Amino acid sequence: MNETQAVTALSALAHRHRLQIFRLLVVAGPTGVPAGEIAEAIGINPTALTFHLKELANADLATATREGRYVRYALHVDGMRRVIRYLTEDCCQGRKELCGLPTMRGRETCKPRAARERA
Amino acid sequence: MNETQAVTALSALAHRHRLQIFRLLVVAGPTGVPAGEIAEAIGINPTALTFHLKELANADLATATREGRYVRYALHVDGMRRVIRYLTEDCCQGRKELCGLPTMRGRETCKPRAARERA
DNA sequence: TGATTATTTCAATATTAGTTGAAATAATGA
DNA sequence: TCATTATTTCAACTAATATTGAAATAATCA
Numbered sequence: 199m200n201e202t203q204a205v206t207a208l209s210a211l212a213h214r215h216r217l218q219i220f221r222l223l224v225v226a227g228p229t230g231v232p233a234g235e236i237a238e239a240i241g242i243n244p245t246a247l248t249f250h251l252k253e254l255a256n257a258d259l260a261t262a263t264r265e266g267r268y269v270r271y272a273l274h275v276d277g278m279r280r281v282i283r284y285l286t287e288d289c290c291q292g293r294k295e296l297c298g299l300p301t302m303r304g305r306e307t308c309k310p311r312a313a314r315e316r317a
Numbered sequence: 318m319n320e321t322q323a324v325t326a327l328s329a330l331a332h333r334h335r336l337q338i339f340r341l342l343v344v345a346g347p348t349g350v351p352a353g354e355i356a357e358a359i360g361i362n363p364t365a366l367t368f369h370l371k372e373l374a375n376a377d378l379a380t381a382t383r384e385g386r387y388v389r390y391a392l393h394v395d396g397m398r399r400v401i402r403y404l405t406e407d408c409c410q411g412r413k414e415l416c417g418l419p420t421m422r423g424r425e426t427c428k429p430r431a432a433r434e435r436a
Numbered sequence: 437t438g439a440t441t442a443t444t445t446c447a448a449t450a451t452t453a454g455t456t457g458a459a460a461t462a463a464t465g466a
Numbered sequence: 467t468c469a470t471t472a473t474t475t476c477a478a479c480t481a482a483t484a485t486t487g488a489a490a491t492a493a494t495c496a
Contacts, residue, residue, distance in 0.1 A: 201333060201336060202333075202383075203334055204336060205331055205332065205333055208330045208331035208336070211331075211404070212324055212327035212330075212331045213324065213483090213484085214320060214321075214324055216444065217320060217327070218325060220404070221403075221404070221406070221407075224404070224406070224407065224408045224409075225407045225408065225409075225410060226410075226414055227408070227412065227415050227416070228409070232442090233442075233443065234441090234442065234443085242444060243485090243486080243487090244442080244444080245443095245444080245486070245487080246486085247443085248443065248445085249444095249484075249485085250446050251462065252444090261482080264491060266442095266492095266494070267361070267441065267442050267494060268443085268493090269442080273408075275409075275415070275416045275417065278405070278416075279416075279418070282404070282405070284340075284342070285330070285339070285343070285397070286343065286397070286401070287340070287343070288340075288343065289343045289344065289346070289392075290343075290347070291344060291346055293346065296346050296347055296394070297346070297392075297398075298394065298398065299398070305493095332454085341455080351472090352472075353471090353473085362456080362457090363472080363473065363474080364456070364457075364474080364475085365455070365456085366455075366473085367473065367474055367475085368474095369454095371474090383463090383473095384464095385464070386464060386465060386471065386472050387462040387463090387473085388472080388474095
């Protein structure tokens with residue numbers, strides 16, 4: 199993940215409705231949710247919904263799959279993980295006790311990148 | 318953390334220079350970095366720097382402490398952790414294998430909130 | 437095929453966020 | 467106190483984002 203991609207992802211999340219949509223997709227998991235159901239849950243009109251879903255998809259945080267006349271949107275898990283990693287990378291120079299950050303798949307998020315890459 | 322706070326934090330991060338500043342503070346850890354040093358590292362003018370630092374501080378992602386004529390900015394670790402938690406809460410309905418999310422201080426980020434709170 | 441439902445596109449408008457330079461405030465040291 | 471360095475404030479300007487309604491496209495079903 200590079201800086202531009204990270205800014206795109208964070209911008210996508212930095213909006214009330216898109217954040218609501220994102221969290222809905224996070225909870226829903228890989229099965230996803232049809233657009234119409236999202237619209238109803240969030241309470242916005244179809245034009246706005248399409249606009250916001252596109253922002254999320256463009257930011258690699260969601261995927262779209264057509265199913266007949268519905269389009270089902272799902273969380274793009276890797277996209278989500280990449281942003282978080284980008285934010286927390288190299289934190290506190292690896293002194294985990296200073297930031298209490300989580301571990302990511304067994305590797306310390308908080309370990310300096312160089313050390314992680316040697317491992 | 319509520320929705321508004323999360324949007325504020327994500328908006329603060331959703332800018333090239335602020336993201337650079339944030340990551341600088343993440344690496345620096347609790348010691349922080351004087352404003353002037355940040356300006357030099359990022360390469361922006363003092364007015365812009367103040368503007369962006371204020372956004373980060375206002376979003377609870379950074380703190381400012383005056384030290385003589387310098388002002389030292391540091392990462393606000395709890396703020397950072399709260400946004401990440403807000404984003405990943407209740408993911409995949411607790412089926413961690415679906416999202417490969419990190420654990421947060423021993424508690425599964427990916428476990429449903431209700432289950433976490435019972436624990 | 438024609439009616440219906442779901443989603444997307446387009447263009448106009450409205451809103452919010454970012455940049456700039458000049459001037460103000462804060463602290464230090466000669 | 468006066469000169470110097472550090473940071474912040476202010477106001478004008480510029481640029482990027484979001485919202486809206488009407489119309490188009492996609493797919494299903496009678």
